[in-house]
Amino acid sequence: MVQRAYWKGQIRLALVSIPVEIYPATKSGASVSFRQIHEPSGKPVKYEKVVPGIGAIDTDDIVKGYEVSKGQYVLLDEEEIEAVKLESKRTLELVQFVDASDIDILYYEKPYYVVPADDLAEEAYIVLREALRRTKKVGLGQLALRGQEQLVGLRPCGKGLVLEVLRYAEEVNKAASYFRDVPASKPDADLLDLAETLIDKKSGKFDAADYHNHYVDALKRVIAKKAKAKGKRVLEDVGEPADVREGSNVIDLMAALKASVDGKKTAAAATKKKAPAKKAPTKKRA
Numbered sequence: 001m002v003q004r005a006y007w008k009g010q011i012r013l014a015l016v017s018i019p020v021e022i023y024p025a026t027k028s029g030a031s032v033s034f035r036q037i038h039e040p041s042g043k044p045v046k047y048e049k050v051v052p053g054i055g056a057i058d059t060d061d062i063v064k065g066y067e068v069s070k071g072q073y074v075l076l077d078e079e080e081i082e083a084v085k086l087e088s089k090r091t092l093e094l095v096q097f098v099d100a101s102d103i104d105i106l107y108y109e110k111p112y113y114v115v116p117a118d119d120l121a122e123e124a125y126i127v128l129r130e131a132l133r134r135t136k137k138v139g140l141g142q143l144a145l146r147g148q149e150q151l152v153g154l155r156p157c158g159k160g161l162v163l164e165v166l167r168y169a170e171e172v173n174k175a176a177s178y179f180r181d182v183p184a185s186k187p188d189a190d191l192l193d194l195a196e197t198l199i200d201k202k203s204g205k206f207d208a209a210d211y212h213n214h215y216v217d218a219l220k221r222v223i224a225k226k227a228k229a230k231g232k233r234v235l236e237d238v239g240e241p242a243d244v245r246e247g248s249n250v251i252d253l254m255a256a257l258k259a260s261v262d263g264k265k266t267a268a269a270a271t272k273k274k275a276p277a278k279k280a281p282t283k284k285r286a
Contacts, residue, residue: 006112007145009090011128011154017091018124019117022163026111032219085147092152094139100155103138106175107166114154114161129156140166194257201261 007022036045048056064081065073116125132139132155139154151166 007143008117009092011114011141012091012093013128013139016124018128019121020114020125020161021117022112022114024110025113025162032216032223082147089144092141092143092154094141094154096140097132097135097137098140100136100138103153103166104172106172108153108164109167110165112163112165113157114163125161129159129161132156132161191254191257194254194261198257198260 003023005021006024008020010017010019012018037043038045049059049062051057063075063077065075067073116122128139137155141152141154143150143152151168153164153166155162155164
């Protein structure tokens with residue numbers, strides 16, 4: 001099934017326009033969602049619009065309100081809201097280019113794949129992709145869509161381009177208030193060396209396929225078993241990962257780091273000893 005484009009238009013860089021199509025880069029199928037069911041009848045539960053002290057009401061009597069103070073609302077009808085919605089535009093103007101490292105990870109919200117709309121757009125598309133890659137920049141612009149304006153960043157991704165919806169400044173909590181009580185002192189040099197050694201030993205290339213949501217996997221197994229169990233109750237204990245120890249407190253950080261580093265060395269040595277070439281039987285080692 002061909003996925004429907006989220007947006008069709010053109011990316012404009014000065015006098016250059018590149019026809020493109022944008023598609024969602026993520027999907028929600030990995031999660032497990034539930035419906036509330038009335039057990040005696042087996043039918044899904046629906047919700048009524050209810051006003052405290054009045055009861056169920058007609059949906060035609062509902063308007064939107066913004067709370068300006070406790071219990072005080074400014075009411076707006078649909079025409080008033082529609083009047084301020086922005087007209088959807090078919091052009092994304094790249095107005096600024098910034099270093100990729102200048103955008104904090106907190107501002108990234110949702111990614112989309114950007115592909116050339118036709119063969120004629122490919123040359124300009126590739127030029128823009130390589131220019132962004134060589135300069136290590138992200139192109140910024142604002143996309144008017146569905147009545148609202150989104151701040152977006154455009155950056156290279158493999159053979160293509162990815163458009164990231166970015167949060168506005170007022171949507172991000174400032175970190176300073178959360179880290180206020182964290183001391184700014186320098187760590188012990190020996191502890192830092194051990195920590196860096198441990199990080200080096202555990203370093204590798206990121207592959208998302210190496211990680212799984214064990215809770216979702218367990219839920220899917222329970223659902224599959226339940227479907228075959230004909231109403232019988234099915235319980236499955238997910239358990240904790242093998243290296244999680246409840247109630248353990250690290251008292252000596254130096255000893256813990258040394259044990260971690262030494263443990264990695266021992267495991268590596270054991271792995272090397274484990275796959276010897278097949279030879280004639282030898283005397284048993286003490």
